[in-house]
Each structure stands twice: as structure tokens, then as C-alpha cells.
Amino acid sequence: MIFDQARWTADDDERYEPLLSEKADREVEIEDSPLPDELTRDSLSLPDPAEPELARHYTRLSQMNYGVENGPFPLGSCTMKYNPSFTETIAAREDAAIHPDRPESTMQGTLALCHRLQDYLGRIGGMDAVTLQPPAGAAGEFTGIQIAKAYHQHNDDERSEVVIPDSAHGTNFATAAMAGYEVVELPSDDDGRVDVDALSAAVGEETAALMLTNPNTLGLFERDIEEIADVVHDAGGLLYYDGANLNALLGRARPGDMGFDVMHYNVHKTFATPHGGGGPGAGPVGVTEELAEFLPDPHVREVSGGYEHYAPEHSIGKVHGYYGNWPVLVKAFAYIARLGDAGLADASAKAVLNANYLAEQISYDVPFGPFHHEFVASAAPQDAADAAKRMLDYGVHPPTTKWPEIVDEALMTEPTEAESKRSLDQLAAAFDAVAEEDDATLASAPERPAAKRIDQVVAAREPRLSWQALGE
Numbered sequence: 216m217i218f219d220q221a222r223w224t225a226d227d228d229e230r231y232e233p234l235l236s237e238k239a240d241r242e243v244e245i246e247d248s249p250l251p252d253e254l255t256r257d258s259l260s261l262p263d264p265a266e267p268e269l270a271r272h273y274t275r276l277s278q279m280n281y282g283v284e285n286g287p288f289p290l291g292s293c294t295m296k297y298n299p300s301f302t303e304t305i306a307a308r309e310d311a312a313i314h315p316d317r318p319e320s321t322m323q324g325t326l327a328l329c330h331r332l333q334d335y336l337g338r339i340g341g342m343d344a345v346t347l348q349p350p351a352g353a354a355g356e357f358t359g360i361q362i363a364k365a366y367h368q369h370n371d372d373e374r375s376e377v378v379i380p381d382s383a384h385g386t387n388f389a390t391a392a393m394a395g396y397e398v399v400e401l402p403s404d405d406d407g408r409v410d411v412d413a414l415s416a417a418v419g420e421e422t423a424a425l426m427l428t429n430p431n432t433l434g435l436f437e438r439d440i441e442e443i444a445d446v447v448h449d450a451g452g453l454l455y456y457d458g459a460n461l462n463a464l465l466g467r468a469r470p471g472d473m474g475f476d477v478m479h480y481n482v483h484k485t486f487a488t489p490h491g492g493g494g495p496g497a498g499p500v501g502v503t504e505e506l507a508e509f510l511p512d513p514h515v516r517e518v519s520g521g522y523e524h525y526a527p528e529h530s531i532g533k534v535h536g537y538y539g540n541w542p543v544l545v546k547a548f549a550y551i552a553r554l555g556d557a558g559l560a561d562a563s564a565k566a567v568l569n570a571n572y573l574a575e576q577i578s579y580d581v582p583f584g585p586f587h588h589e590f591v592a593s594a595a596p597q598d599a600a601d602a603a604k605r606m607l608d609y610g611v612h613p614p615t616t617k618w619p620e621i622v623d624e625a626l627m628t629e630p631t632e633a634e635s636k637r638s639l640d641q642l643a644a645a646f647d648a649v650a651e652e653d654d655a656t657l658a659s660a661p662e663r664p665a666a667k668r669i670d671q672v673v674a675a676r677e678p679r680l681s682w683q684a685l686g687e
């Protein structure tokens with residue numbers, strides 16, 4: 216399948232669809248203002264589009280974008296599943312968005328939703344208590360490691376190191392460093408899993424925690440997880456579970472049962488909410504009974520006749536305002552309630568089946584296996600980033616590239632349960648077409664989207680986030 220993306224160009228300009236602010240054609244006089252003169256202006260230019268112009272503007276912008284509503288989006292580790300729109304309808308209800316400073320007695324429904332979501336997530340992860348506050352997976356990691364740190368300090372047991380496998384997500388290393396720990400990096404064994412001997416050698420009296428995701432970022436289940444948990448616990452450390460890969464285990468296995476003490480859930484990956492471009496998300500954190508009194512404040516609990524906030528006894532404090540990123544949590548609640556136990560287990564089964572089917576279909580080498588919800592193919596001798604750009608020309612979003620580094624020119628691919636066999640076959644055809652192409656074609660790709668190859672380094676390091684910067 217070839218994909219030609221719409222491209223809307225202003226007549227007098229190389230650039231695409233002009234911003235509304237560039238079409239400003241109404242001068243508004245500002246008369247009375249309660250603010251001091253130096254803070255106000257006399258007039259303001261505002262765009263004044265007719266309704267059809269406005270509708271066309273946003274439709275055109277959406278046509279120059281690529282999302283899961285355009286085609287498959289197998290961005291590994293990110294779980295870019297299609298999110299059913301009923302969750303949006305529920306989150307948009309007026310009674311789903313009340314001011315959190317209202318008296319508790321007038322917001323019992325909201326508190327009940329918090330409490331039920333805490334309970335659902337606790338049961339899904341095998342955890343005794345859950346906070347909804349952290350606004351992203353990375354924020355959940357930071358919260359979880361702060362809880363681990365507070366626990367050790369409470370026991371007068373200062374520790375200085377966090378152990379992390381080399382296949383882990385970059386946020387794990389950043390979290391440990393931001394929390395003031397030395398990072399001890401653990402090499403994977405030849406199978407792509409944790410090497411238990413290397414782990415035993417790395418942990419000791421200074422180990423505050425091991426951070427691990429299971430299945431790992433290669434999509435491989437850590438079969439020795441019980442032994443791994445024993446090694447860390449025997450040394451007095453805690454086990455942190457990076458929940459980004461929970462889509463592989465949903466309704467089938469629980470981190471709490473594997474020996475993990477604290478975990479985050481990437482609600483925006485596993486339980487609906489479109490994400491990307493930095494948000495919005497939510498990263499609730501689950502803990503065992505032993506750690507529950509260290510959770511952020513406020514926490515929601517059930518009391519006779521209703522629900523209330525309270526501050527856990529040894530709380531680490533606030534990590535975000537109120538209960539967290541609220542509409543994202545409402546969507547997660549709606550998604551879990553609609554799917555139920557059987558639906559969640561079915562989702563993980565299909566996610567795993569789809570990853571294994573796709574891994575079998577493609578001609579790129581896939582060095583490890585068998586997989587759970589994702590697999591890592593090797594584009595070598597092609598450059599993985601160039602191959603990924605070319606996939607856009609075939610109407611599919613590329614996989615995650617060049618990570619984990621243990622696979623040469625990695626294409627980390629996660630089709631998710633949302634794709635049908637038809638779209639998996641489309642994906643496989645795109646991979647295979649790109650696998651046949653020469654370096655020159657790949658280096659100049661993509662040809663067909665509205666935006667050609669952009670300078671990713673400049674885009675990341677020198678973003679121009681204001682329309683005013685366009686004129687500079």
C-alpha cells in the first residue's frame with residue numbers, strides 16, 4: 216500500500232497550512248481593564264475565521280499528521296493501541312470534571328471513582344495500595360523510587376545504589392540518578408535476559424532497588440523472576456516493576472505475585488488514552504502493604520458512608536496536584552470497567568499473538584524469541600532510522616528504532632491487540648518492501664508524507680514552540 220499524504224500550502228508561502236494566528240484579521244480594542252497599565256495593551260489582533268474556515272483548518276492539519284486512526288502504529292514499548300472513543304465521551308461528561316477543592320461531601324462520586332480505580336489497578340498488578348497522582352510513567356518511576364528511598368530511610372538503612380539491566384528504558388537510569396542513587400548497569404545474558412550470576416555479583420548492602428520490566432524490552436519473559444526477586448530481597452533491596460509492558464500480562468500474571476514491591480502503570484499505554492508528543496498520560500504507582508504508608512498525599516480511602524482524602528503516615532508528600540491527570544484516569548476507569556477480567560485477558564492474548572504472527576511474517580532477522588507483546592527485529596545492514604523513515608511512504612508508522620542497543624539496528628515492534636490480521640499483513644508487506652530497498656532510497660525517505668525528513672536533533676534540542684518564533 217502506498218500512502219500519499221495531503222499537503223496544504225499557502226499560495227504565497229513555502230510553508231503549509233498557515234496558523235490561525237497568521238490569519239489574524241480582527242483588531243480588538245481593549246478598553247477597561249482592572250490590571251495596571253504596564254501589564255495591558257491597547258489592542259489585540261485576533262483571527263476571525265468563519266466556522267467552515269475553522270473546521271477546514273483543523274481538518275487540514277489532521278491530514279498532515281499520522282496517527283493510529285490513519286494506519287498501524289507499532290511503536291515498540293509505547294503500546295500505541297487504538298483507544299475506543301467511548302472513553303473520550305465518558306471523560307468529557309460535565310460531572311466527570313469537578314473542582315477538586317469542593318467539600319468532600321459534594322464530590323463523593325469522584326472519590327468513589329478514585330477508590331475503585333485504585334482497587335482495579337491494585338488487583339491487576341497484585342499490589343495492596345495504589346496512588347493515582349503521578350502524571351506519567353517516568354513520574355511514576357520517580358515516585359516509586361522515592362517511596363523505596365523513604366522506606367529504607369525509615370528503617371535507618373541508607374543505601375546508595377539502584378541496579379538496572381542494560382536493556383532498560385532510559386527513564387529508569389534517569390529516575391535512579393535524579394533520586395540521588397548510583398546506577399549499577401547489569402549486562403544481559405546471551406538470551407537477552409537478566410544474567411542471575413551477574414545480578415548476584417552486583418547486589419549487596421548498598422542495593423536500594425532493582426528496576427526491571429517483565430517481559431523486558433526485547434519482549435522476553437524473565438523466566439528466573441522468582442530467583443531474581445530472592446537475590447534482591449535477600450540483600451535487603453526492593454524490586455521495582457516498570458509497568459510499561461503490562462499489556463503483555465494483563466489479566467494473566469501479576470507483578471506482585473512475581474515478588475515486585477513497587478510498580479508504575481502506564482495508564483496511557485495499557486488502559487486507553489491516545490498519547491505521544493509528550494502527553495497527556497498518567498503513571499499510578501502500586502505498592503505492597505509494607506510501603507503503603509509512604510504513598511503520596513492525598514490518598515483516597517473508604518470510610519463509613521463514603522470516601523475521604525487522607526495523608527498516609529509517612530507520606531513522601533505531593534508529586535502532582537490533587538489526584539493526578541484526571542481525564543486520563545477517568546478513561547482508564549471506563550476502559551477497565553468495560554473490558555472486565557475476561558476482556559483484559561483477551562487483550563493481552565491478542566497482543567502477544569499479534570506480535571508473534573508479525574515476527575514470523577517479516578523478512579528482517581529477529582534474533583531473540585519467543586516473544587510476548589513486542590519483538591525486536593534487526594534492520595542491519597540497513598540503517599534502522601532510514602528504514603523507519605521509508606515505512607512512512609508505505610502508510611505505516613515506523614517501529615521504535617536503535618533501542619535496545621543489544622540488537623544491531625533495532626526495530627522494536629509492538630503491533631498491539633488492536634490490529635486485525637489484515638492490517639498486520641499490511642504491516643508485514645511494508646517491512647518487506649523496505650527490506651528490499653537500497654541505501655540511497657532509504658537515505659532520502661520519506662517522499663510521500665506532507666513533511667519530508669526533518670532534523671530531529673534540532674527539533675528536540677531547539678524546539679520553536681511559539682508561532683511568533685516562525686517570523687524570526
Ligand SMILES: *Cc1c(COP(=O)(O)O)cnc(C)c1O
Nearest residue numbers: 292293351352353384386457459
Ligand atoms: C514509556 C516507557 C516509560 C516511561 O513512561 P512515560 O509515560 O512515557 O513517562 C518507562 N519505561 C518503559 C519501558 C517505557 O516504554
